[in-house]
Amino acid sequence: xxxxxxxxxxxxxxxxxxxxxxxxxxxxxxxxxxxxxxxxxxxxxxxxxxxxxxxxxxxxxxxxxxxxxxxxxxxxxxxxxxxxxxxxxxxxxxxxxxxxxxxxxxxxxxxxxxxxxxxxxxxxxxxxxxxxxxxxxxxxxxxxxxxxxxxxxxxxxxxxxxxxxxxxxxxxxxxxxxxxxxxxxxxxxxxxxxxxxxxxxxxxxxxxxxxxxxxxxxxxxxxxxxxxxxxxxxxxxxxxxxxxxxxxxxxxxxxxxxxxxxxxxxxxxxxxxxxxxxxxxxxxxxxxxxxxxxxxxxxxxxxxxxxxxxxxxxxxxxxxxx
Ligand code: UT7
Numbered sequence: 053x054x055x056x057x058x059x060x061x062x063x064x065x066x067x068x069x070x071x072x073x074x075x076x077x078x079x080x081x082x083x084x085x086x087x088x089x090x091x092x093x094x095x096x097x098x099x100x101x102x103x104x105x106x107x108x109x110x111x112x113x114x115x116x117x118x119x120x121x122x123x124x125x126x127x128x129x130x131x132x133x134x135x136x137x138x139x140x141x142x143x144x145x146x147x148x149x150x151x152x153x154x155x156x157x158x159x160x161x162x163x164x165x166x167x168x169x170x171x172x173x174x175x176x177x178x179x180x181x182x183x184x185x186x187x188x189x190x191x192x193x194x195x196x197x198x199x200x201x202x203x204x205x206x207x208x209x210x211x212x213x214x215x216x217x218x219x220x221x222x223x224x225x226x227x228x229x230x231x232x233x234x235x236x237x238x239x240x241x242x243x244x245x246x247x248x249x250x251x252x253x254x255x256x257x258x259x260x261x262x263x264x265x266x267x268x269x270x271x272x273x274x275x276x277x278x279x280x281x282x283x284x285x286x287x288x289x290x291x292x293x294x295x296x297x298x299x300x301x302x303x304x305x306x307x308x309x310x311x312x313x314x315x316x317x318x319x320x321x322x323x324x325x326x327x328x329x330x331x332x333x334x335x336x337x338x339x340x341x342x343x344x345x346x347x348x349x350x351x352x353x354x355x356x357x358x359x360x361x362x363x364x365x366x367x368x369x370x371x372x373x374x
Pocket of ligand 1: 090
């Protein structure tokens with residue numbers, strides 16, 4: 053028998069306040085035209101008072117648990133991917149655990165910025181396949197609005213807040229055709245200074261602000277995303293023609309187009325939510341996945357590829373059959 057991690061349910065949550073490009077242009081030297089043309093972003097959600105990474109994560113998690121037909125007590129593992137936890141410690145995953153009323157489970161955060169959800173899913177999958185967990189809640193949640201330099205137009209227009217969650221469950225079958233079929237992660241720490249936060253507990257004792265050299269990140273993103281996608285398909289022994297849906301990290305519509313072109317994938321098979329959510333870092337892949345599941349595009353039996361690249365650099369991809 054082959055033991056695999058099956059996608060049982062998805063969920064997502066967004067802050068109440070939506071902020072359009074036009075609204076941003078009232079306080080920053082930018083325009084709707086520039087933002088749409090260069091990034092495809094039209095809207096983002098910004099967390100207000102009382103809305104935090106853990107509160108958004110808990111809301112997304114509740115939805116995913118309901119969609120999976122389970123209750124919170126069925127969960128034995130919570131992995132939360134975030135670069136913007138409520139506190140330096142304890143892990144935001146433990147706040148989610150308490151909010152869900154789970155008495156005992158394994159709960160920890162993963163820090164891989166925009167690739168965080170891919171890292172979290174890969175760890176959860178390993179723990180499920182090894183027998184260390186049976187029902188895992190994997191969440192990507194961020195409040196990047198709180199680490200943005202609102203005077204810097206080259207970064208502050210690009211990001212938004214939100215959360216997405218999935219429930220993975222163990223399943224044993226003779227053919228192993230369903231579930232997570234392959235995952236591949238990478239990191240190259242030499243690129244720290246291209247995308248980073250200029251503060252932290254062990255250096256400045258401040259939270260710091262996000263800094264990015266956008267054009268250089270862009271160039272690396274297209275190359276790395278196309279290459280890790282090919283790599284993960286080869287591990288799964290599948291061809292890119294067999295992909296029903298690509299759910300990529302939502303940083304820039306031009307990165308999505310360029311990656312799809314490089315892979316000769318039809319744009320109709322790429323899930324795009326960057327227009328409405330902007331870049332929500334670790335939340336972007338599970339948010340986009342939840343949207344495409346809920347609007348009926350992604351269906352049981354579909355072959356879905358998730359992929360992301362972000363600060364570190366870190367990047368990764370994962371293939372699953374629903
Ligand atoms: O999530 C992690 C991964 N992150 C990414 O993948 C981000 C990757 N990078 C990008 O998406 C793009 O590089 C950006 C959207 C960040 C920038 O787009 P670009 O086409 O590379 O623009 P640029 O940085 O070359 O800037 C072009 C011009 C500059 O003016 P000059 O020097 O040509 O006069 C900028 O100052 O656009 C100017 N500019 C703006 N103008 C209006 C930069 N930001 C803005 C703005 N509004 N918000």
